[in-house]
């Protein structure tokens with residue numbers, strides 16, 4: 001990010017008051033994918049937090065590291081070069097502005113569609129102009145994410161005891177799956193540390209829930225990610241660059257009729273002196289997939305909390321909303337929309 005005047009840029013952004021204690025949350029559920037109890041641990045984590053950490057996965061560290069290095073080469077380029085891949089439509093390169101409805105953050109990013117059939121001028125441009133090493137690293141990484149994501153979705157279905165362990169994974173595996181991939185770069189900024197010491201943090205990525213089925217996040221060893229706990233307090237997630245953080249998205253909350261919680265999260269700046277790089281795979285269904293509570297998780301019709309919408313309908317509404325909006329209310333039976 002080329003910042004001509006850091007102070008001017010900071011003024012545009014959002015500063016929030018946080019508690020001065022910046023201790024890390026020690027209660028993040030950890031799931032070893034090779035543990036026979038994994039499905040039970042996942043079930044508990046999705047009900048209680050909507051987030052858990054995956055260890056002992058079979059994604060080689062080299063794969064993550066390669067992509068992180070390529071990503072850093074992209075972000076180290078001059079602003080002029082990076083802007084060639086933007087503005088986001090929503091795919092492509094973006095800086096500080098998140099979405100089109102006024103959200104801003106101390107972040108620059110690349111958002112890519114993982115389905116080559118979806119025509120977006122920036123997706124095509126990115127695909128053809130990305131250097132071969134970057135493209136290769138992206139393709140390998142996304143392939144590994146899709147595989148792990150489906151494995152985890154199958155453990156979730158097993159944990160819930162629903163017939164057909166592929167009920168969720170088949171949507172992400174579908175060749176028309178509308179999944180996407182995002183890399184975020186939060187540049188280090190010494191001024192932010194000073195602010196953080198007085199309990200004021202700049203927003204890197206404002207609070208929101210992810211609208212898809214599931215998200216798989218990997219970051220470098222830099223803190224900043226926080227989740228909102230059931231009592232409404234914010235918990236800082238200790239970074240771990242060898243593991244993945246899985247979070248429940250809105251569609252999974254709907255399909256499980258509210259059993260799994262789509263976790264509210266955000267990234268705040270100032271907790272670390274290092275720049276943060278995160279890479280997130282968002283597993284989504286095909287656009288025309290009808291999403292509603294699974295009949296096997298609803299005993300009587302009146303117990304269904306949500307109505308049915310296609311992912312296309314929900315996604316269109318999501319893109320008209322602000323980050324912090326409660327988009328799930330669109331699915332609620334009482335919303336009348």
Ligand SMILES: C=C1C[C@]23C[C@@]1(O)CC[C@H]2[C@@]12CC[C@H](O)[C@@](C)(C(=O)O1)[C@H]2[C@@H]3C(=O)O
Nearest residue numbers: 090098099103210211318319320321322323
């Ligand atoms: C402000 C916005 C950015 C976003 C689309 C939206 O209108 C509301 C949801 C945002 C979000 C959050 C999770 C993912 O990072 C994302 C790609 C998504 O699917 O929904 C972003 C959207 C975006 O940056 O385009």
Ligand SMILES: O=C(O)CCC(=O)C(=O)O
Nearest residue numbers: 182184205225267278280
């Ligand atoms: O960058 C991060 O660590 C999280 C960002 C995020 O939540 C998102 O891109 O949806």
Ligand SMILES: [Fe+2]
Nearest residue numbers: 208209210265
């Ligand atoms: Fe997110």
